[in-house]
Amino acid sequence: MILQPTFLFISGAEIAFILFIVVMVFGADKIPEIARGLGKGMRVLKDATNDIKSEITKSAEKNGIDADLTKGIKDEIKKVKDDFDDFTGSVKRKL
Known part of the structure; x- marks a missing residue:
């Protein structure tokens, strides 16, 4: 039995088809701009999550709770x- 690697249960052909549709809808010149925006959004979300986590940890340590x-x-x-x-x-x- 041959196992093919998949990403989120999507095969390589399906990923290629999705990329083709994205290029057709947004155009090749807009894709880097969209990717940059998504990257910045992910970074802001990660930073916010880390800030919340550190605040919870500080508060727990301040109150003597095992964090x-x-x-x-x-x-x-x-x-x-x-x-x-x-x-x-x-x-x-x-x-």
């Missing part, structure tokens, strides 16, 4: 991953 809620989850994921690696290692050795 690292994901530490326990990360530890559990690492433990499961290590257990899985141990299991697959023993299976690989037997093959």
Whole structure:
């Protein structure tokens, strides 16, 4: 069975068709301008998200609340991953 890489469950031909439609609708000269606008928008959104995250962290530290809620989850994921690696290692050795 041959697996083809896909992006968001869209094949290469479908991506090419979407790009063709975008070029037909907006024109080749407008695409860089649109891409720049989207990039700036994504950057502003990322900066706003980081600002909110840092404000929440500062406020939590100021009030004595443990801000690292994901530490326990990360530890559990690492433990499961290590257990899985141990299991697959023993299976690989037997093959």
